[in-house]
Amino acid sequence: MIQVIIIAPGVATRAGLRALLSEDAQINVVAEAVDLSKTEESWQEADVLVWLPGSTNEIENQKGILEKGQENQIPALLVIHDDPSILIPLGRYPVKVWGLLSPEASQAELIAGVQALNEGLTVIHPSWTGVLIKTPDASRNGNKMGDEELT
Numbered sequence: 001m002i003q004v005i006i007i008a009p010g011v012a013t014r015a016g017l018r019a020l021l022s023e024d025a026q027i028n029v030v031a032e033a034v035d036l037s038k039t040e041e042s043w044q045e046a047d048v049l050v051w052l053p054g055s056t057n058e059i060e061n062q063k064g065i066l067e068k069g070q071e072n073q074i075p076a077l078l079v080i081h082d083d084p085s086i087l088i089p090l091g092r093y094p095v096k097v098w099g100l101l102s103p104e105a106s107q108a109e110l111i112a113g114v115q116a117l118n119e120g121l122t123v124i125h126p127s128w129t130g131v132l133i134k135t136p137d138a139s140r141n142g143n144k145m146g147d148e149e150l151t
Contacts (some may be wrong), residue, residue: 002118005031005039008052017050017080020107027114036066043075048117050110052080052103066093076117080105084128099123 004027008014014032021027030046033039039049066074078099079090090098099117101109102125113123 002027002114003030003045003047004028004050004114005033005042005046005048006050007033007036007039009034009054013052017052017110020110021050021114023107024111024115027111043073046075048076048078048114049074050078050080050114066095076120078113078117078123080110084125087124087128096120097122100128101125 004021006014006017006021006029008017018029018032021029031039031042033042036049036051039046043049074093074095076097076099077090077093077095078101079086080101080103082103084100087100090100097117097120099113099122101113101123105113105125116123
């Protein structure tokens with residue numbers, strides 16, 4: 001059973017995420033909160049935090065809590081946000097493993113993301129990998145991943 005904590009500012013958003021995740025018998029939502037600071041005591045019982053910050057500023061505002069992750073053992077963190085540029089600061093925090101999905105992610109993508117994070121895999125929407133991976137060959141040759149024939 002994958003233990004999940006949902007963090008989102010709106011009651012309707014939390015209820016929607018709970019409904020989507022509850023469709024999978026292997027996922028158990030153990031807590032809900034408005035922001036990360038309200039969940040610190042529950043991190044030990046969770047496998048995955050699903051966080052939908054209200055704004056990009058909220059990510060910056062929660063920086064202190066995220067930086068304390070090493071001592072508090074932040075479990076896997078799935079951020080649901082529409083700005084892929086948050087990938088850069090997200091990778092700096094001492095989180096066990098992280099993921100980023102769009103708010104437009106389907107139920108299947110959300111469930112698969114939680115399952116993958118629980119297994120220790122990083123989750124990111126394929127169209128956003130360019131934020132992290134930019135190679136000189138990719139821009140010259142039009143190859144998105146810079147994959148050239150090996151000889």
